[in-house]
Amino acid sequence: MASLKNPTSIFLQFSLSSRTHIFSFSLLFLFLILLSASFTDQYSPALLASTFAARIVYAASYFPPFSSISSTSTCLVSESETNCSLPSVTAVERTDRNPRGSNPTQEFSSCDIFNGSWVLEDDSCPLYPVGSCPFVDDAFNCFKNGRPDSEYLRYRWKPFGCEIPIFDGRKMLEILRGKRMVFVGDSLNRNMWESLVCALRESLKDKRKIFELSGRQEFRTQGFYSFIFKDYNCSIDFIKSPFLVQEWKLPGKNGKPRRERLRLDMIQGSSSTYADADIIIFNTGHWWTHQKTYKGKDYFQEGRHVYRTLEVTEAYTKALKTWAHWVDSTIDSRRTRVFFRGYSASHFRKGNWNTGGQCHGEKQPLVNETELAGYPWMMNILESVIAEMKTPVFYLNITRMTNFRKDGHPSVFRPLEIQRAAVMAAGMVQDCSHWCLPGVPDSWNELLYATLLLSGHDSPGGSKY
Numbered sequence: 076m077a078s079l080k081n082p083t084s085i086f087l088q089f090s091l092s093s094r095t096h097i098f099s100f101s102l103l104f105l106f107l108i109l110l111s112a113s114f115t116d117q118y119s120p121a122l123l124a125s126t127f128a129a130r131i132v133y134a135a136s137y138f139p140p141f142s143s144i145s146s147t148s149t150c151l152v153s154e155s156e157t158n159c160s161l162p163s164v165t166a167v168e169r170t171d172r173n174p175r176g177s178n179p180t181q182e183f184s185s186c187d188i189f190n191g192s193w194v195l196e197d198d199s200c201p202l203y204p205v206g207s208c209p210f211v212d213d214a215f216n217c218f219k220n221g222r223p224d225s226e227y228l229r230y231r232w233k234p235f236g237c238e239i240p241i242f243d244g245r246k247m248l249e250i251l252r253g254k255r256m257v258f259v260g261d262s263l264n265r266n267m268w269e270s271l272v273c274a275l276r277e278s279l280k281d282k283r284k285i286f287e288l289s290g291r292q293e294f295r296t297q298g299f300y301s302f303i304f305k306d307y308n309c310s311i312d313f314i315k316s317p318f319l320v321q322e323w324k325l326p327g328k329n330g331k332p333r334r335e336r337l338r339l340d341m342i343q344g345s346s347s348t349y350a351d352a353d354i355i356i357f358n359t360g361h362w363w364t365h366q367k368t369y370k371g372k373d374y375f376q377e378g379r380h381v382y383r384t385l386e387v388t389e390a391y392t393k394a395l396k397t398w399a400h401w402v403d404s405t406i407d408s409r410r411t412r413v414f415f416r417g418y419s420a421s422h423f424r425k426g427n428w429n430t431g432g433q434c435h436g437e438k439q440p441l442v443n444e445t446e447l448a449g450y451p452w453m454m455n456i457l458e459s460v461i462a463e464m465k466t467p468v469f470y471l472n473i474t475r476m477t478n479f480r481k482d483g484h485p486s487v488f489r490p491l492e493i494q495r496a497a498v499m500a501a502g503m504v505q506d507c508s509h510w511c512l513p514g515v516p517d518s519w520n521e522l523l524y525a526t527l528l529l530s531g532h533d534s535p536g537g538s539k540y
Contacts, residue, residue, distance in 0.1 A: 186237035188522055189472045193230040193440045193479055201228050201513035202242055208273035210302070213490040215266060217511035220488040224438050227482045227511070232518040239525045244278025250527050251309040257349040260358035261317035263419045266509055267356070268313040270516040272302050275311070298345065316343045317362040320394045335367065339393040340377045342401040350405050357398070358416040360453050361508060363391050391453060395460045408466050415461065416471040416519065418451045421508040422481040434507035435486040440479040447478045469526060473519050483515040484508070
């Protein structure tokens with residue numbers, strides 16, 4: 076702060092980069108107050124400059140630091156999919172701090188952190204040692220389930236044109252101090268949630284200082300799982316909500332099988348338990364590809380009307396608009412930051428998840444972009460819905476980066492009880508949708524960390540939103 080000599084130049088610098096008239100007016104008002112004080116003998120110019128700069132930072136913390144998707148200012152799909160001259164998502168605001176130290180004035184606001192490539196690093200280590208985290212679900216624990224190769228653990232995501240900061244678990248916990256972070260969605264979001272919990276646990280000197288607020292039993296009955304980091308007074312939760320909207324399971328009549336309905340006009344009931352969280356990461360996607368959803372016969376409902384048939388694209392759009400309306404009408408964006416994680420690619424060969432699809436034996440990512448699957452239809456719909464929302468939503472567009480990683484799935488390395496059940500049901504079923512942990516979801520959390528860190532909310536003593 077001692078180097079800040081000229082309050083006028085500071086004001087101009089900040090007001091020119093300001094994105095709202097309200098913010099600029101607030102700074103002008105603050106500047107005039109401080110300027111008037113400078114005519115007294117009570118304060119020195121240096122103290123005024125320091126105070127002014129400090130209050131600018133404090134005032135800035137009350138404005139959303141993340142760039143929302145906007146149909147007028149930001150292209151909605153990756154540059155590889157369109158001729159957009161702007162990146163798919165403005166990742167973070169400019170910062171004067173860069174943990175890598177290579178260029179402290181790096182322009183992250185012009186860098187699409189989701190557009191890059193996977194680079195094999197011989198000295199690269201996972202965010203937490205293989206087999207070290209007791210919170211990894213058995214279905215994602217490829218090491219425990221006998222996977223013999225480890226090269227898939229040494230790939231690091233490298234955006235084109237910028238460096239992302241190295242994940243620092245303690246600094247991440249400082250950002251989360253006194254806060255509640257909630258992952259809401261399907262088992263792919265659980266994949267990401269477990270990855271983050273394990274990465275943060277690894278940074279603790281005393282690993283007994285993390286404990287379950289609710290565990291596996293509550294998850295089975297209530298779809299809720301929570302960990303508390305005691306020394307930081309923060310919690311990281313997962314809430315199961317694969318569609319984000321409400322699914323009903325109705326008993327059948329006269330001995331007939333039970334009926335299922337998906338209420339496209341109703342947010343899932345668990346939403347009331349996380350509406351006031353500080354950070355929410357949503358996702359939905361894979362369950363929309365299941366047979367009952369994709370065929371849509373007597374399954375989708377609005378009000379009292381049950382659709383005889385409904386195209387899944389239309390149903391997905393209706394569901395997302397219901398979610399968007401709930402966010403806009405319920406979430407206080409001055410308190411809560413909303414993220415939406417994009418579709419995570421699957422890599423089934425010779426079939427789908429329930430028709431003998433395979434991915435075993437894959438040990439390296441794809442390198443030729445012509446081999447990548449097309450951009451998912453769900454993401455085009457998601458992007459158009461987010462573009463119309465009034466609440467700032469940061470879109471974690473991990474679709475392209477996961478598209479390369481055909482080597483990262485559990486495939487045949489699954490728990491024995493799952494294998495036995497699958498063989499009895501329909502032969503060997505491989506998992507080519509979820510990801511081994513440690514593994515690919517760790518990179519999603521590195522990008523989440525970079526977003527939170529580089530937005531300027533890594534101040535000592537915890538972040539201030």
